[in-house]
Amino acid sequence: MKKLFSIIALFIITFSNAQMKVSTVEKPQEIGKVGAGMGVWFGRLEKFSEGNYVLSYKDFKYQQIEEWKSFKLNAEDVEGLFNLLNDNFDKMPTEDIRVELPNDILMINYKKSFGVPLVTIYHSINKNPELMGVTQSFTKKQIAKLFGKNK
Numbered sequence: 546m547k548k549l550f551s552i553i554a555l556f557i558i559t560f561s562n563a564q565m566k567v568s569t570v571e572k573p574q575e576i577g578k579v580g581a582g583m584g585v586w587f588g589r590l591e592k593f594s595e596g597n598y599v600l601s602y603k604d605f606k607y608q609q610i611e612e613w614k615s616f617k618l619n620a621e622d623v624e625g626l627f628n629l630l631n632d633n634f635d636k637m638p639t640e641d642i643r644v645e646l647p648n649d650i651l652m653i654n655y656k657k658s659f660g661v662p663l664v665t666i667y668h669s670i671n672k673n674p675e676l677m678g679v680t681q682s683f684t685k686k687q688i689a690k691l692f693g694k695n696k
Contacts (some may be wrong), residue, residue, distance in 0.1 A: 549582050563644060565614075566614070574593075576598070576692065577693040578590075578691070581594065581684065587602060588602045588603070591689055595684050596619065596620055597617055598619070598620070598622075599617055600616055600691075607680060612678075614668060614678040615672065616649045616651075617648070618646070621644065629642065629644070630683075631688060631689070631694075633653070633655060634685045637657070637662060641653060641667075647669065650668075651666055652666070652667040653666065653671075654666075656680045663684060664688065667680045668680070
C-alpha cells in the first residue's frame with residue numbers, strides 16, 4: 546500500500562511539474578522616443594515581431610500620479626496616424642479629430658502656445674469615455690522623432 550501511494554505521489558509530482566513552460570520574452574524594436582532627457586520619456590513607439598506597434602505615453606491627466614498608458618496599432622495605422630498628426634500642424638483644425646482604433650478612440654487636439662503649434666492626444670481606453678488618458682503636448686519635431694521620421 547505504501548509503494549502504491551509512493552508511486553501515485555511520484556506521478557502527480559512529475560506531471561504537475563511538466564505543465565510549467567518557460568518561454569522567451571520578446572524584446573520590441575524601439576522606433577522613436579520623446580522625452581526630457583536623462584532617461585525620462587513621455588512617449589515611445591515600439592515595433593514587435595508580428596508587425597504590431599505599441600505607442601506608450603505618460604498620462605498627463607494627473608500632476609502627482611505617474612501612470613503609463615498605451616494603445617496598439619498595426620503598420621498601416623502607424624503611417625496613417627503619423628500623416629494625420631503631421632499634416633494638420635499646417636492646417637491647425639479648431640475641432641478635435643476623432644480616430645477610431647479597434648479597441649480605443651483617439652481625440653486629437655491642436656492648439657498654439659506662445660506661437661508654437663502643439664498636438665495633444667486624448668486616449669479613450671477600450672472605447673470607454675470614463676477611462677481617458679492624455680499625452681503631453683507634442684511639437685511637429687517631437688512627432689517626427691516619436692515616429693522615427695527624423696533619422
